[in-house]
Amino acid sequence: MPTGGGGDTPADLPAETAATVVGSSPIERTEAGAAAGAEQELMTVNMGPHHPATHGVLRLLVSLQGEVVIDLKPIIGYLHTGIEKSCEDQSYWKVIPFVERMDYLSYFSNMQAYCGAVETLLELELPPRAQYLRVIHLELNRIHSHLVWLGTSALDLGAISMFWYCFRERDKILDLFEMSSGQRMHTRYFQVGGVFEDIPAGFERKVREFCADMVVRLEQYRALLDRNEIFLRRTKGVGIVSRERLLELGVTGPLLRAAGEPWDLRRAQPDLCYADLDFKIPVGTVGDGYDRYRVRLQEMRESVRIIEQCLDGLPEGPFVADDRKVVLPPRDELSISMEALIHHFKLVTEGFRVPPGEAYYPVESPRGELGAFVLADGSAKPARVHIRDPSFVHMQALREMCVGGYIADLISNLAMLDPILGGVDR
Amino acid sequence: MPDSPGLELIAGELRDAHPDSVLATYHEHDQACLIVDPEQVLDVLRWLRDTPGQRYDFLSSLHGVDYLPAAPRFGVVYELLNRDRVERLRVRAALPDPAANGDGADALPAIDSCVELFPTAEFHEREVYDFFGIVFRGHPDLRRILLPEVYVGWPHRRDFPIGGEPVIFTHDERIVPGWTE
Amino acid sequence: MRREKLRRLSPLSEPGSPEHLRVRQLRARDLLRGDLDDDELTEHVEQSVMTTTLDKVLRWGASNSMFPMTFGLACCAIEMMAMVTSRYDIARFGAEAFRASPRQADFIILSGRVSIKMAPVVRRVYDQMLEPRWAISMGACSSSGGMFANYAVVQGADKFMPVDIHIPGCPPRPEALLYGFTKLQRAIMGNPDQGWRRRYNAIGTEEWARDDVIAGQPSEASEAAYGRARQVVARTVESTGPEGAGGGEGPRGAGFG
Ligand code: SF4
Numbered sequence: 001m002p003t004g005g006g007g008d009t010p011a012d013l014p015a016e017t018a019a020t021v022v023g024s025s026p027i028e029r030t031e032a033g034a035a036a037g038a039e040q041e042l043m044t045v046n047m048g049p050h051h052p053a054t055h056g057v058l059r060l061l062v063s064l065q066g067e068v069v070i071d072l073k074p075i076i077g078y079l080h081t082g083i084e085k086s087c088e089d090q091s092y093w094k095v096i097p098f099v100e101r102m103d104y105l106s107y108f109s110n111m112q113a114y115c116g117a118v119e120t121l122l123e124l125e126l127p128p129r130a131q132y133l134r135v136i137h138l139e140l141n142r143i144h145s146h147l148v149w150l151g152t153s154a155l156d157l158g159a160i161s162m163f164w165y166c167f168r169e170r171d172k173i174l175d176l177f178e179m180s181s182g183q184r185m186h187t188r189y190f191q192v193g194g195v196f197e198d199i200p201a202g203f204e205r206k207v208r209e210f211c212a213d214m215v216v217r218l219e220q221y222r223a224l225l226d227r228n229e230i231f232l233r234r235t236k237g238v239g240i241v242s243r244e245r246l247l248e249l250g251v252t253g254p255l256l257r258a259a260g261e262p263w264d265l266r267r268a269q270p271d272l273c274y275a276d277l278d279f280k281i282p283v284g285t286v287g288d289g290y291d292r293y294r295v296r297l298q299e300m301r302e303s304v305r306i307i308e309q310c311l312d313g314l315p316e317g318p319f320v321a322d323d324r325k326v327v328l329p330p331r332d333e334l335s336i337s338m339e340a341l342i343h344h345f346k347l348v349t350e351g352f353r354v355p356p357g358e359a360y361y362p363v364e365s366p367r368g369e370l371g372a373f374v375l376a377d378g379s380a381k382p383a384r385v386h387i388r389d390p391s392f393v394h395m396q397a398l399r400e401m402c403v404g405g406y407i408a409d410l411i412s413n414l415a416m417l418d419p420i421l422g423g424v425d426r
Numbered sequence: 427m428p429d430s431p432g433l434e435l436i437a438g439e440l441r442d443a444h445p446d447s448v449l450a451t452y453h454e455h456d457q458a459c460l461i462v463d464p465e466q467v468l469d470v471l472r473w474l475r476d477t478p479g480q481r482y483d484f485l486s487s488l489h490g491v492d493y494l495p496a497a498p499r500f501g502v503v504y505e506l507l508n509r510d511r512v513e514r515l516r517v518r519a520a521l522p523d524p525a526a527n528g529d530g531a532d533a534l535p536a537i538d539s540c541v542e543l544f545p546t547a548e549f550h551e552r553e554v555y556d557f558f559g560i561v562f563r564g565h566p567d568l569r570r571i572l573l574p575e576v577y578v579g580w581p582h583r584r585d586f587p588i589g590g591e592p593v594i595f596t597h598d599e600r601i602v603p604g605w606t607e
Numbered sequence: 608m609r610r611e612k613l614r615r616l617s618p619l620s621e622p623g624s625p626e627h628l629r630v631r632q633l634r635a636r637d638l639l640r641g642d643l644d645d646d647e648l649t650e651h652v653e654q655s656v657m658t659t660t661l662d663k664v665l666r667w668g669a670s671n672s673m674f675p676m677t678f679g680l681a682c683c684a685i686e687m688m689a690m691v692t693s694r695y696d697i698a699r700f701g702a703e704a705f706r707a708s709p710r711q712a713d714f715i716i717l718s719g720r721v722s723i724k725m726a727p728v729v730r731r732v733y734d735q736m737l738e739p740r741w742a743i744s745m746g747a748c749s750s751s752g753g754m755f756a757n758y759a760v761v762q763g764a765d766k767f768m769p770v771d772i773h774i775p776g777c778p779p780r781p782e783a784l785l786y787g788f789t790k791l792q793r794a795i796m797g798n799p800d801q802g803w804r805r806r807y808n809a810i811g812t813e814e815w816a817r818d819d820v821i822a823g824q825p826s827e828a829s830e831a832a833y834g835r836a837r838q839v840v841a842r843t844v845e846s847t848g849p850e851g852a853g854g855g856e857g858p859r860g861a862g863f864g
Binding site for chain 1: 456
């Protein structure tokens, strides 16, 4: 029955369902825009999918009365990649590069959510060193993601120099990733059972240098933006949504914390070694754009603290679990052990099998709760992989942030929302 | 996470409140799941959200699953969260495939929309409709969300081909001339 | 009499080849002295002095002041942004002025996967760019679909638009992008018409030939210009053979018809 392409009208559907399907024709205006009569002089503006301030290929239908946003409708899917479907066609260990490419700024979080779900299904324990290494990379990734957010958002609000500064630090983080994993982006550093390789010599020193540097840099960013008149005017009091409404809309992460709710999965439901670490959860007061900015900036500071603690407490030991049915045997064993060779062959050609079951594994990504749902049917390929991406959920809050405000505030709201369209559309 | 007796308690109370609503329960890997009757899923969700002592009032995710060889074929999975006790509960509505029951090949499974209980479900339900063709009755704006509006087919069903095509490289042409035709 | 000799050596109707440098030098001296006149002068100026040199200057200038379009698609877009920053600094090659409007941009970097929903948009944006225009496909996804061989992704952007440079990688490092960009510069300096119109059977789609189609019926003047363009193209095809200028395409040209 299923075929790709072609035209689909509600008339093709059976009578009882056709009534419930609202429409399959392209949408042309928002509800308020369609309801308004000609005398109200509403203007429908189509922003995107190619627009420099939409942070990717997002399309917004905006109804304007003068300069005030009356209604807004995000239209997404311009980056839909079918990753979840592709994952069903790969063995478990080959899925990791796919999920990385969903939310392409927080690839370590994606990997952690997926690997965590598979490890839950396998009931696999991580060795302590692997947990610490993962946390180091997750937090570096958080700084990296926030840096890109800060650079591009400040660029949208007119502070172009922030862009150069943030990307300078971002490149330093990417150098660290390159050192530990060999790739700048999409590192596939995590694997089921631990990490792909131990950190090289000198990595620790470099990370420490970076941390010391980053503390200073954060002060510089604050000096540039905190009392910047333009920045303040464009973010203060803009895009406030009440905490209760945010929770109803499923918003998590820095957006929720900026509204005063100290909800952070790293603290509430700690996985890895987060329970051993000492860090604070920054919260805002009113939840406007400025609070969101301050919360994220402070989060970077806390991430630096977490990384330093992890480096201090980095335990010795194996960096990957010792389960030969799941993890590739070490290279040196291949030449002396027949068994290791067989395992290696099995793992590379077929992959490991996961007992039937399903698991949902949430992690705190730089943008909020990122959960991976994995359904295993007992074979070497997952039967379903679904990622609950925070950007996708947050897109629904954009309307409430913008309605009633000026269209210029829409840009500011979008910048402070920090959607990653790869995550929205997957 | 409710432990296994806790899950049975919830299921028992739910059965008292709404007879026949819970079809089965299971508890594995420390994760609890209720399998419920799709006709009563709204009652179950409302009960879980509003009953004092339960208060699973945050819907963190909603997604569809296609358990193809098994019956009932579809599942709509609600990942509920209570933020005070940090407890997660999975509710799965088991939806049979009307096409397999002889309702015609184009019949779509339908379930009640939970947007008025959890406003966050709006995009999620559109996505499930987009991927699996599960119709949500009472959804304010049920249309395709990620795929083009004119797309035909429900791509994330397991019997939908993954698609794609071989990539044509120049060197293949040299080895096997005319292989592209 | 020296001019007679020159004319015999290298008739003016044929453009002088590099071997006839000396001949051309002598002729240029005549020009400066004012010894050339009328037809000879016109022909000489058209052939040897103005056109070749100015063309080169133009191409050199164009290739060194390229305006890319602000067009990010997916992960690769982040690396494309990194290319502008201080470490990689595309300003060294004169392409740092990102333009948000396709009308002002010289080339587009397809930085990421193109989904079936996005492909018409990309094509439209590309069509809105003014000629001469170029396209760089950055990353495995827009070059071939990459790892996403599935229902949602167009398997390579050259399925629906001409692409001049493909850059492998997932994502390509900014250095790779810079290298690809310098390749594009070299291509522009060499042969600006990359032969793609012939390759894609798209002769007659030149923007200048059909510039008032938007206004409804094309005017007579533009019809005439269009006809002339077709003639010129037909003549070029004749002289260069059906394979066209892209003779170095090898087996690909045959396979793709
Ligand atoms: S080539 Fe790789 S990095 Fe680039 S868009 Fe595709 S998946 Fe992302």
